[in-house]
Amino acid sequence: VVEVESVQLFLDRAAAVGTRLGPESIADVVRLCRALDGLPLALELAAARTSLLSPGQIADRIDDRFSLLTTGGRTAPARQRTLLAAVEWSYDLLSYKEQVVLRRLAVFAGGFDLGLAERVCAVRPVAEAEIVDLLGGLVDKSLVLCDENRTRYRLLETIKRYALERLRQAGEHELLRERHLGVMCELQERLFATEMMDPGVPWPERLRALTASRSLLDDQRAALDWAVESGDVAPGLRLCTVSTALLPLGGNPAEIVGWIERLLSLDVSAVSPEQVAHAKAYLAYGLEARDELSRSLEAAEESLAGLAPDNVFPRCVMHSLVVVVLLRMGRADEAVRHAEEGLAAATRTGDPWNQAAGLAGLSAVALTRGRLREAQRHGEEALARAREHGHRWIMARAAAQLGAVAEARGDLVTAKARYEMAVPWLREVGTDADLARCLAHGGRVAAMLGEFAVARARLAASLALSRETGQRQGVARCLMGLSVLAECEGDLEGALPAAAAAAALRESIGQQHATLRIEELLGRARARLGEGRTAALWSRGRVMGPDDAARRVLEGERRPRGEPPVPVEPVEPVRRPLLTAREQEIAGLLTRGLSNRAIAGELVISPATVARHIANIMEKLGYTSRAQIAVWAAEQASGPSA
Numbered sequence: 001v002v003e004v005e006s007v008q009l010f011l012d013r014a015a016a017v018g019t020r021l022g023p024e025s026i027a028d029v030v031r032l033c034r035a036l037d038g039l040p041l042a043l044e045l046a047a048a049r050t051s052l053l054s055p056g057q058i059a060d061r062i063d064d065r066f067s068l069l070t071t072g073g074r075t076a077p078a079r080q081r082t083l084l085a086a087v088e089w090s091y092d093l094l095s096y097k098e099q100v101v102l103r104r105l106a107v108f109a110g111g112f113d114l115g116l117a118e119r120v121c122a123v124r125p126v127a128e129a130e131i132v133d134l135l136g137g138l139v140d141k142s143l144v145l146c147d148e149n150r151t152r153y154r155l156l157e158t159i160k161r162y163a164l165e166r167l168r169q170a171g172e173h174e175l176l177r178e179r180h181l182g183v184m185c186e187l188q189e190r191l192f193a194t195e196m197m198d199p200g201v202p203w204p205e206r207l208r209a210l211t212a213s214r215s216l217l218d219d220q221r222a223a224l225d226w227a228v229e230s231g232d233v234a235p236g237l238r239l240c241t242v243s244t245a246l247l248p249l250g251g252n253p254a255e256i257v258g259w260i261e262r263l264l265s266l267d268v269s270a271v272s273p274e275q276v277a278h279a280k281a282y283l284a285y286g287l288e289a290r291d292e293l294s295r296s297l298e299a300a301e302e303s304l305a306g307l308a309p310d311n312v313f314p315r316c317v318m319h320s321l322v323v324v325v326l327l328r329m330g331r332a333d334e335a336v337r338h339a340e341e342g343l344a345a346a347t348r349t350g351d352p353w354n355q356a357a358g359l360a361g362l363s364a365v366a367l368t369r370g371r372l373r374e375a376q377r378h379g380e381e382a383l384a385r386a387r388e389h390g391h392r393w394i395m396a397r398a399a400a401q402l403g404a405v406a407e408a409r410g411d412l413v414t415a416k417a418r419y420e421m422a423v424p425w426l427r428e429v430g431t432d433a434d435l436a437r438c439l440a441h442g443g444r445v446a447a448m449l450g451e452f453a454v455a456r457a458r459l460a461a462s463l464a465l466s467r468e469t470g471q472r473q474g475v476a477r478c479l480m481g482l483s484v485l486a487e488c489e490g491d492l493e494g495a496l497p498a499a500a501a502a503a504a505l506r507e508s509i510g511q512q513h514a515t516l517r518i519e520e521l522l523g524r525a526r527a528r529l530g531e532g533r534t535a536a537l538w539s540r541g542r543v544m545g546p547d548d549a550a551r552r553v554l555e556g557e558r559r560p561r562g563e564p565p566v567p568v569e570p571v572e573p574v575r576r577p578l579l580t581a582r583e584q585e586i587a588g589l590l591t592r593g594l595s596n597r598a599i600a601g602e603l604v605i606s607p608a609t610v611a612r613h614i615a616n617i618m619e620k621l622g623y624t625s626r627a628q629i630a631v632w633a634a635e636q637a638s639g640p641s642a
Contacts, residue, residue, distance in 0.1 A: 006033040006043060010055075013047030021055065028056035035062045037156040087162045090143060097126050099166070101134045102143060106163035107176045109218035111154040116219075119183045120176065177226040184223040185239050188213060192242040196353060196391070197313060203390040210429065213245040220245065224259050234271050236263045237279040241314070253289030253433070254470065256282055277306025281314045281321075288325055289433060291472045291509040297325045316342045316354035323361035328473075328511045332368040339365055356386035356394045360401045367405055371616075375405045392425035393434065399425070400438050407445060416445045436465035436474045444481035447488045455485050460554055475546050476505040482553040483521065493537055494553050496525055500541025501549035579617060586613050587633035590626055 007029050014021055021029065032055050036042040046058050053061075091099060104121040105112070117135060122128035135153065138144040146153045155163065167173050194201055195209035220243055227236025237260070240246060246256045260283045268276060281303040287296035300322050307315050319342025326335035343358030359382035366375035383398035403418030419442035426435040443458030459481045466474030479502035486494035499521055525534040541549055579587060589599045596610045603610075617629055 003030065003033060003038065006038040009040060010043045010047050013044050014050045014055075017048055017051050019047075019050040021050070025055050028054065028059055031056075032059040032062065035059055035157070037158050039156065039158060042158060084162070087159060090141070091162070091166070094141070094143075095137075097130065098134050098137055100126055100170075101131065102138055102159075103163045103166040103170060104172065104176055105138075105144065105153075105155055106160050106167050107180045107222075108155075109222035111152045111215075112219075113152055116183070116187075117153070119187075120179050123172075123175065123179065174230070177223075177230070178232070180219070181223040181226050181232065181235050181239070184216070184220055185235050185242070187216070188220065188239060188242045192244060195244055197351075199350065199352075201390070203392065206391055207428070210244055213243060214430075217245045224263075228259075228262050228266070231266055233263050233266050233268055234275060237271065237275055241278050241282050253286045255286075257286040257290060260286070273306055274308055274311065277303045278311065278314055281307070281318050284318065285321055288321060290470070291511070293325050293329055293510045297322065297329075300325065312345050312349050313351065313354065316346045316351065316358065318342075319345070320354065320357040320361050323364065327364055327368060332365050335361070336365045352385045352389040353391065353394055356382045356389060356398055359385060360398050363401050363405065367401075367408055372405060372409055372621075375408075376402070379405050392429050393431060396422035396425040396429075396434065396438065400441065403441060403445075407441075412445050412449050416442060416449065419445065432465045433469045433471050433474060436462045436469070436471065437477065439465070440474065440477045440481050443478075444484050447481065447485040450488065452485065452489055455481070455488075456554060459485065463550055463554075472505055472509050473511060475550075476502045476509075476511075479505070479546060479549055480517070482550055486553045487521065487524075491553070492525055492528060495521060496534065496537040497541030497544055498549045498553055500538045501544060501546050504542045505546055579621075583613055583617050584633075584636075586610060587617055587629050588637065590614075590630040591634050591637070593630075 007026070010029055010033060011021055032046060033043065036046060046062075049058055091102070094102065101117075101121055104123075104126075105117065107120060108116070114132060114135065118128045118131045122131055126134065135144065136150075139146050139150070139153070143159055144153050144155060164173075167176060191209040191213045195206045195213070220239060223239060224236055227233065227239070240256060240260050240263070246259065260279050264276070264279065264283075280299045284296045284299035284303060287293075287299060300318050304315065304318050304322075307318070309315075319338040322338040323335045323342070326332070326338070339358055339361035342354060343362065346352075346354035346358055359378045363375045363378035363382060366372075366378060379398065379402040382401060383395065386395040386398040389395075399418050399422040403415045403422070406412075406415035406418055419438050422438045423435065423442070426438055439458045439462035443455045443462060446452075446458060447455035459478050462481070463475065463478040465471075466478060479498045483495045483498035483502065486492070486498060499518055503518060522534060522538070525537070529537070585603065586599060589602065594602070596607045596614070599610045600607045614626065614629070618625075621629065621632060
């Protein structure tokens with residue numbers, strides 16, 4: 001309503017000076033009204049300029065609002081001749097201390113509360129106890145706006161610009177920016193500890209800390225701007241490393257990377273090596289979220305080399321991050337050491353967050369190695385530790401890991417339930433990249449269960465989130481899910497390009513792609529479509545682009561009318577990882593009822609080696625006896641290979 005009234009006022013005043021504005025000008029008028037905060041005087045002065053400038057031109061120049069909005073009317077009172085004079089007149093009517101507080105409030109980027117105003121603005125000659133009454137006086141004079149409960153305050157942009165100039169004229173600009181940066185650091189450290197590190201904090205309180213951190217995001221950016229502008233690197237890095245709102249958990253991964261890189265490019269000679277190493281930890285965190293895997297690994301390793309042994313929390317975070325990066329790069333053997341080291345450190349310090357993260361990492365490594373019982377055990381322990389901490393993000397991560405284990409077992413119903421368990425937790429904390437991952441996994445499983453409408457909705461939502469957050473890994477994951485969906489629906493010719501586009505995208509970010517799944521898809525395609533057609537579809541998918549490949553499946557685009565569909569059997573999930581050649585050989589020998597010693601003699605290896613191989617086979621297949629292995633091996637020998 002207020003905006004409509006402002007637009008109408010502007011149109012009326014423009015007409016009064018002889019300017020008739022048509023419908024084509026309305027968008028610019030709305031933009032101008034917003035820029036001028038809907039202030040009637042400012043709108044009248046702007047409308048008076050329409051005899052020379054269009055509304056769009058005025059809006060483009062509005063940053064210089066105080067010099068532009070001059071009426072030139074000599075008969076008008078001085079305070080009405082310009083917007084500057086009007087604001088200045090209001091300012092001059094304030095008491096001295098009200099003037100001091102108003103100009104200091106200009107340091108805030110957006111809204112603020114009383115506590116923040118007290119901590120930042122209470123510098124001589126204004127005492128902290130005086131702020132509440134002075135702020136109330138400014139609200140009563142309409143120079144500061146507040147909500148109904150007088151808990152949140154803000155300055156109109158016009159007033160803020162004037163107050164900021166007054167702050168500079170008073171010689172307080174640098175002092176207040178430094179205080180603002182310091183207060184942001186202290187406040188964010190306290191919120192970070194409450195949300196992430198303090199033991200026994202109930203989830204609602206942790207969530208309030210996360211919400212509070214995000215509500216201060218604009219002020220954090222303003223504080224970091226000052227750290228860069230002034231070269232005050234240490235507090236800038238300090239703020240980066242304690243702001244959940246800046247990390248991928250709460251915000252845009254590109255942002256934390258940008259801030260830390262800008263700060264580290266300055267003179268860091270006065271910054272301790274420990275603090276630089278701590279900053280590189282969060283740089284690595286952001287780089288991984290941006291799919292820059294090699295750079296992330298390099299930064300993480302530099303961080304671990306520089307962090308003190310007693311700086312446990314960031315060290316544990318780095319170990320868990322390195323596990324993720326190495327697994328994405330196909331280096332599981334290296335990942336296990338980091339998972340174990342991070343878990344050991346977190347266990348020593350009683351840190352359930354990093355215990356859960358370490359256990360989830362061990363579960364992921366075990367899953368990669370095909371050790372399903374071990375992966376299940378670690379995943380269940382991870383969820384237990386995550387529940388102990390209470391943060392929904394780490395709980396969702398553990399639940400999704402259990403979903404991946406269930407999917408590998410071929411228990412699709414349980415897998416879908418675990419993925420869906422994580423979704424509301426991720427919605428609660430508002431982490432779009434993680435939500436996109438979970439929706440993609442759930443969509444793929446729904447496709448294999450024959451729930452095609454659910455699968456399409458989940459994958460479409462995941463793809464949209466991945467695009468919004470710039471997550472190429474997420475887009476690739478969706479494409480693989482869409483490939484599964486297409487094949488399950490009988491559209492093998494849609495499945496191939498989607499998988500090819502996913503493989504190309506993963507190669508571009510240095511991530512190992514799902515080789516087994518793709519090889520199985522290609523094998524089925526060659527058997528049904530022929531080598532030439534399969535190769536052509538695969539090549540087309542690699543060059544057609546992710547959006548086109550996704551649209552082909554999501555919109556149900558099919559082959560030309562009249563061309564018969566290629567019948568496709570339902571896709572069976574990979575129920576167990578393939579055994580190594582030696583393990584398959586030993587499993588085959590068990591069908592003959594041979595002992596370990598007899599198998600050792602036949603293969604010319606030691607009985608101990610045979611026993612170790614049999615233990616690995618049981619772990620991978622989830623069996624508990626030699627007889628089960630023998631039955632499985634006999635089934636494999638009599639039917640098509642899995």
